[in-house]
Amino acid sequence: MTKGSTSVKLGLIGCGWVTETLHLPALRGVRAVDVVAVADGDPERLKRVADRFQVQQRHTDYSALLKDPAIEAVGVWLPSDRQVEVAQAVLAAGKHLFIDKPLVFDLKVWDGLIEQAAQSNRKIMVVGLPRRWHRLMRRAREVIRQGSLGKLDLIRTVLTGRNPERRSFHEEGDRHAVKGILYQFGVHHFDVVHSLLQSDVEEIFTAISGDRSTVVVTARLSDDLLVSSTFSEGESRNDEVEIYGQAGRLRVSCYRFDGFEYFPPAAHPGDMKTRVQLATQTLKELPQGLLRMRQGGDFIDSYRVGWQHNVDAIRQDTRPDCTLEEGRRVLQVVLAAMESAALGRPVKVTQISHDRI
Ligand SMILES: NC(=O)c1ccc[n+]([C@@H]2O[C@H](COP(=O)([O-])OP(=O)(O)OC[C@H]3O[C@@H](n4cnc5c(N)ncnc54)[C@H](O)[C@@H]3O)[C@@H](O)[C@H]2O)c1
The missing domain is CATH 3.30.360.10 (Dihydrodipicolinate Reductase; domain 2)
Known part of the structure; x- marks a missing residue:
C-alpha cells in the first residue's frame, strides 16, 4: 500500500476482524497515508492480512514495529484488555496514535491515557466512532x-x-x-x-x-x-x-x-x-447508490472519511475532530x-x- 514519499507512514497493531474488514479496506481510499507495517501475535493471520493488503513489514512482536523510526503513526486494534497498555507504548515511542473508542470500562484508566497524551506533542485520534x-x-x-x-x-x-x-x-x-x-x-x-x-x-x-x-x-x-x-x-x-x-x-x-x-x-x-x-x-x-455499494458501501466510506480527516490533521497540524475526550464522553x-x-x-x-x- 504505497502512495508517495510525503505520505504519513502508518503501522497497524492487531490484524483481526476489524482491521481486515473495515480499516485496511477504508485506508485504500485515503490520500497521503501508507500502511508500511502490520503486527499481530498470530503468524498465520499476520501473513494472510499482510499479503492481502500488500504490506511489506510484518511483526509478531509489536515492539519491533514501535522501534522503527520511519513509522510516524500507529493504529491499535487489539482485544480490549490490551488497548490502553499498547496505546501508552505507542505514545512513549513518540508516534501519533490512532485508537478505537475506549474499550476499558473504567474512566480512571482512560483518564490515565488522557494525562499521558497531554504530555505528548503527537496527535491522538479516535477512529472507532464511525457514524x-x-x-x-x-x-x-x-x-x-x-x-x-x-x-x-x-x-x-x-x-x-x-x-x-x-x-x-x-x-x-x-x-x-x-x-x-x-x-x-x-x-x-x-x-x-x-x-x-x-x-x-x-x-x-x-x-x-x-x-x-x-x-x-x-x-x-x-x-x-x-x-x-x-x-x-x-x-x-x-x-x-x-x-x-x-x-x-x-x-x-x-x-x-x-x-x-x-x-x-x-x-x-x-x-x-x-x-x-x-x-x-x-x-x-x-x-x-449502486456505485457506492460497489465501492464498499457507506460504512467503509465512513471509516475512509474519518481516516482522511485524521491523516490531514497530522499533515496540516490541525486538531482532530474525535479525541480521547470525545471517547471519554461516550464512556x-x-x-x-x-x-x-x-x-x-x-x-x-x-x-x-x-x-x-
Ligand atoms: N469501534 C467499533 O465499531 C469496533 C468494531 C469492531 C471491533 N472493535 C474493537 O476492535 C478491537 C479488535 O477487534 P477485532 O474484531 O479485530 O478482534 P479480533 O479478535 O478479530 O482481533 C484481535 C487481533 O489481535 C491479535 N492480538 C492479540 N493480542 C496481541 C498482542 N499482544 N500482540 C499482537 N497481536 C495481538 C490477535 O491475534 C487478533 O488477530 C476489539 O477490542 C473490539 O472491541 C471496535
Missing part, C-alpha cells in the same frame, strides 16, 4: 446546524441486529450482556446524538428486557431535549436516527443509500404526495446507563467517575 462520519449523518448535522428543522422536539434512535460474522454477546459467554449491548451499540448512538446536537447527556434511565437482549434508554440532554434509544441484539437489523423539529422531521437510516428522508411539518407520512416524493428521490439516488454515558440498569432509576451522568458495576 459521526457517515455520509447521511454529516448531511443531517448540516441541516440541524442551519436550523432548518426549527426548534427540536425530540430524538428517537434504534440500533438493532447482530453481525453474522461475529459471535453474539451470549455466545461470547458474556456475563454482562447488557454491558455488551450498551457498549457495542449504545456508544455509537450516544456519539451520533452528541455529534448532531453538540449537547451532552445529563441524565439517563435504562430499562432492560427479561432475556437481557434489548435495552431501552431515555436520556435528557443539557438543553432539556429528550432522546429515546432502543438497542437490541435480535435478528432484525436497523440503524436509524429520527429528529423531530417544529419545522419538520428528518429520518436517517444508515443502512440505506436513500436513507435520508425529510418530512415537512404538516405532511402526513401516508399521504400520496409525500410517498411519491420519497419514491422519486429513491429513483434519483439509485445510480449513485461516561455508557457507565451511567449501566448504573441506571443496575439501580432501576435515572442516573446523572456527571456523577459517574469510575466503573461501579
